[in-house]
Amino acid sequence: MQPILDIRGFSKSYDGKAMAVDGLRLAIQPGDIYGFIGKNGAGKTTTLRAAAGILRFDTGDMLVDGVSVKADPLQCKRKIAYIPDNPDLYEFLTGRQYLDFVADLFDISREERHQRIAHYAQALDLTDRLGDLISSYSHGMKQKLAMIGGFIHRPLLFLMDEPFVGLDPEAVVRVRQIIRDFCAQGSAVFFSTHVLEVAQKLCNKVAVIKEGRLIAAGPTDQVRGQGSLEEYFLEAMRDA
Amino acid sequence: MRELRLLLYLQRVNALRRNEIRHTRDSRQRRRLIWMLVLYIVLALTGLAYAVGISWGVYAAGLAALLPGMAVTMSAAAALMVTVIRAQGLLFDAQGWERLAALPIRHSTVVWARLLDLYLTALGMSVLIMLPAAVFYALAQGAAALPLWLLLWLLAPLLPLGLGLGIAALLAVAARRFRQRHLLVALLALPLTGWLMLALYTSPLSAAGGDAAMLDMMRSAGGAMSTAYPPANWAALAVQGSPGHLLLLTCVSLGAAALAAAILLRWTPGHTGRQAAAQAHGHAGRPLPPLWALVRKEWRRMLASPLYLMNTGMAVWLAPVMLLLLPLVKPDAAALLRDMPRVMAPLIRFLPLIACFFAGMSVPSAISLSMEGKSAWLMCTAPVSAGTLLGSKALFSFLFCLMPAALGGGLLAWHMQPGWAAALACVLLPVALCALLSVWGLALDLRFARYDWESEQQIVKSSAQTGLGLLSGFVLMALMGLVLWLMPAQWAAQTAWALALLLALAAAWLMRRLSRRRVYQVQ
Numbered sequence: 001m002q003p004i005l006d007i008r009g010f011s012k013s014y015d016g017k018a019m020a021v022d023g024l025r026l027a028i029q030p031g032d033i034y035g036f037i038g039k040n041g042a043g044k045t046t047t048l049r050a051a052a053g054i055l056r057f058d059t060g061d062m063l064v065d066g067v068s069v070k071a072d073p074l075q076c077k078r079k080i081a082y083i084p085d086n087p088d089l090y091e092f093l094t095g096r097q098y099l100d101f102v103a104d105l106f107d108i109s110r111e112e113r114h115q116r117i118a119h120y121a122q123a124l125d126l127t128d129r130l131g132d133l134i135s136s137y138s139h140g141m142k143q144k145l146a147m148i149g150g151f152i153h154r155p156l157l158f159l160m161d162e163p164f165v166g167l168d169p170e171a172v173v174r175v176r177q178i179i180r181d182f183c184a185q186g187s188a189v190f191f192s193t194h195v196l197e198v199a200q201k202l203c204n205k206v207a208v209i210k211e212g213r214l215i216a217a218g219p220t221d222q223v224r225g226q227g228s229l230e231e232y233f234l235e236a237m238r239d240a
Numbered sequence: 241m242r243e244l245r246l247l248l249y250l251q252r253v254n255a256l257r258r259n260e261i262r263h264t265r266d267s268r269q270r271r272r273l274i275w276m277l278v279l280y281i282v283l284a285l286t287g288l289a290y291a292v293g294i295s296w297g298v299y300a301a302g303l304a305a306l307l308p309g310m311a312v313t314m315s316a317a318a319a320l321m322v323t324v325i326r327a328q329g330l331l332f333d334a335q336g337w338e339r340l341a342a343l344p345i346r347h348s349t350v351v352w353a354r355l356l357d358l359y360l361t362a363l364g365m366s367v368l369i370m371l372p373a374a375v376f377y378a379l380a381q382g383a384a385a386l387p388l389w390l391l392l393w394l395l396a397p398l399l400p401l402g403l404g405l406g407i408a409a410l411l412a413v414a415a416r417r418f419r420q421r422h423l424l425v426a427l428l429a430l431p432l433t434g435w436l437m438l439a440l441y442t443s444p445l446s447a448a449g450g451d452a453a454m455l456d457m458m459r460s461a462g463g464a465m466s467t468a469y470p471p472a473n474w475a476a477l478a479v480q481g482s483p484g485h486l487l488l489l490t491c492v493s494l495g496a497a498a499l500a501a502a503i504l505l506r507w508t509p510g511h512t513g514r515q516a517a518a519q520a521h522g523h524a525g526r527p528l529p530p531l532w533a534l535v536r537k538e539w540r541r542m543l544a545s546p547l548y549l550m551n552t553g554m555a556v557w558l559a560p561v562m563l564l565l566l567p568l569v570k571p572d573a574a575a576l577l578r579d580m581p582r583v584m585a586p587l588i589r590f591l592p593l594i595a596c597f598f599a600g601m602s603v604p605s606a607i608s609l610s611m612e613g614k615s616a617w618l619m620c621t622a623p624v625s626a627g628t629l630l631g632s633k634a635l636f637s638f639l640f641c642l643m644p645a646a647l648g649g650g651l652l653a654w655h656m657q658p659g660w661a662a663a664l665a666c667v668l669l670p671v672a673l674c675a676l677l678s679v680w681g682l683a684l685d686l687r688f689a690r691y692d693w694e695s696e697q698q699i700v701k702s703s704a705q706t707g708l709g710l711l712s713g714f715v716l717m718a719l720m721g722l723v724l725w726l727m728p729a730q731w732a733a734q735t736a737w738a739l740a741l742l743l744a745l746a747a748a749w750l751m752r753r754l755s756r757r758r759v760y761q762v763q
Binding site: 049052053054055056073074077078080082084086088089090091092093097100101103104105106107108109110113 | 526527528529530532533534536537540541543544545613614615616617618620621622623624625758760
């Protein structure tokens with residue numbers, strides 16, 4: 001089966017000396033909810049941002065549904081939804097205007113966008129605030145809006161950087177369910193998290209990165225072995 | 241007092257990005273900031289050179305007695321403009337207040353700190369005008385009056401500061417009631433600025449007519465300034481040794497500033513609080529193709545940012561506004577000029593270039609990429625080609641400038657009646673210049689793009705691309721002036737057409753090249 005995201009020897013250095021990520025190889029299959037864990041500065045965000053087309057890189061390649069991010073970024077972006085850890089959105093727009101803008105970029109018809117926006121806004125309890133300026137939103141509300149912006153174009157691949165930070169418990173449950181629904185229909189999710197409990201419960205696969213190098217990857221049960229993911233992670237950070 | 245000192249330090253510490261230059265570890269960024277600082281110094285020196293030129297001209301004409309009045313009026317005009325523009329961001333910015341709201345600082349201290357900041361800025365601009373005037377006055381009349389000049393320098397910005405604060409407050413109150421309040425601020429500020437500039441530049445035109453009027457220009461300018469702005473007359477008499485006028489000038493200046501400060505001390509915090517609360521409105525838009533969705537987003541961004549709007553989009557609108565106001569401010573100005581053959585001949589020859597003057601100062605695209613700021617990830621992950629993305633920014637910049645540029649050129653031709661060929665050139669050349677500058681500005685921003693700013697001020701006011709965009713406009717106009725000067729006068733209009741075609745072709749070629757680039761938030 002062709003991976004939805006195929007990371008092939010990806011390396012990135014910001015200053016030309018120290019490697020932020022070094023020779024990363026990873027394949028994310030359709031239906032995968034893939035957790036990406038590591039300490040601060042390990043290279044998680046760099047990897048996600050490079051896959052999303054935000055970061056330029058020279059070494060290695062990343063293929064989204066068989067298409068190289070370097071060779072045809074546009075084709076890849078049509079299939080991706082990227083949700084950053086800090087959702088800096090256009091604060092001068094209202095929530096509704098922002099979602100309309102995203103829908104315009106992805107060429108979503110009027111009926112579909114209304115239907116999807118209504119559905120996800122209701123699910124994440126944001127309907128009443130869509131007419132407000134984003135500058136008046138809390139961090140959690142911005143995070144919800146960024147997610148709705150990702151959901152409405154039905155992407156094949158979700159790239160999420162700490163997606164649950166700032167969300168209220170009800171929204172976390174709803175987002176998890178929406179993610180599962182997408183993956184059941186053949187999409188995949190690749191997300192970074194520091195909450196290992198969430199990763200253990202939600203992810204069918206995890207990858208562990210330390211100082212830019214991958215130290216473990218595979219089905220969650222295999223990676224954690226007999227103990228919890230937290231125990232494995234703490235041990236791996238000491239040993240590797 | 242300690243709080244005031246600390247707040248002032250906070251507001252001034254990074255003026256001209258000095259603090260960033262000192263402390264950044266990024267050598268590329270440091271080089272960029274140093275170049276920008278050099279650019280500011282060049283601009284200040286250019287202003288100083290103008291002031292030296294004018295003061296020397298007045299001194300050489302034997303009219304040194306006019307210098308105090310002229311210097312005070314020009315300082316006042318500069319202080320008024322800078323106060324009206326800066327007060328919007330400094331005094332009436334809700335976010336700025338919210339940052340300080342949680343700190344144990346009294347509101348009155350914050351207001352005083354910001355008023356002092358405005359006063360210091362006005363003093364800084366004023367010194368460029370006052371210093372050469374004082375030196376040439378001393379050369380003509382002796383150095384005894386120099387202490388009085390020092391007093392004039394300190395007093396001159398106070399009355400315009402008070403007036404400027406009043407105007408800025410009225411603009412802020414009026415704007416709060418409208419959804420597109422920044423557009424309203426611009427619409428209200430434009431005629432005011434246009435009127436000020438017209439009053440300044442057309443006052444020397446004497447009704448005497450003919451070339452002889454040129455010889456009376458300086459004398460009549462001094463008289464007109466004293467009539468239009470009485471404190472200028474008081475200043476002139478004070479320097480000549482009238483203690484009564486000195487007292488009058490001091491009392492009026494201090495009184496106006498104190499009154500404005502007292503009103504603001506009671507009113508500003510409440511107003512900004514209400515402004516923050518009034519920001520939640522919105523409505524849904526209709527579906528658009530990606531290019532136009534991006535253009536609409538650019539439009540909304542500009543309307544949402546007073547700094548962006550006032551600093552990059554206003555200048556081009558000044559030309560049509562001033563030309564529309566001209567019949568009201570000086571109804572016979574065009575007729576008087578037409579009666580001066582020695583002025584009219586070169587004026588008609590360079591008329592298409594004059595039509596470009598304000599268009600050359602407006603390059604919204606020069607910061608349109610950087611304005612994405614921390615939300616640049618949206619631009620980088622959008623499923624649109626670089627051509628569409630960059631094209632939308634260039635297109636918005638061009639569309640924003642198109643109408644005022646064409647209207648300004650058309651109105652200038654209507655006033656000056658240069659014949660149909662030159663009239664057409666007056667419309668075509670500024671429009672073509674806008675097209676090229678829109679694309680060139682984007683190229684500059686691609687080269688210097690910076691997304692990690694904390695305040696729009698860093699990009700709008702202090703970025704290399706803002707200064708370079710402005711400089712590019714001036715350089716292009718200088719080159720076109722040279723071409724028009726080298727060509728025979730009777731072909732001036734046709735030369736301007738050819739220049740317009742050249743600029744349009746250059747814009748198309750550059751846009752094609754830019755479309756092949758990719759946009760990343762981090763390289």
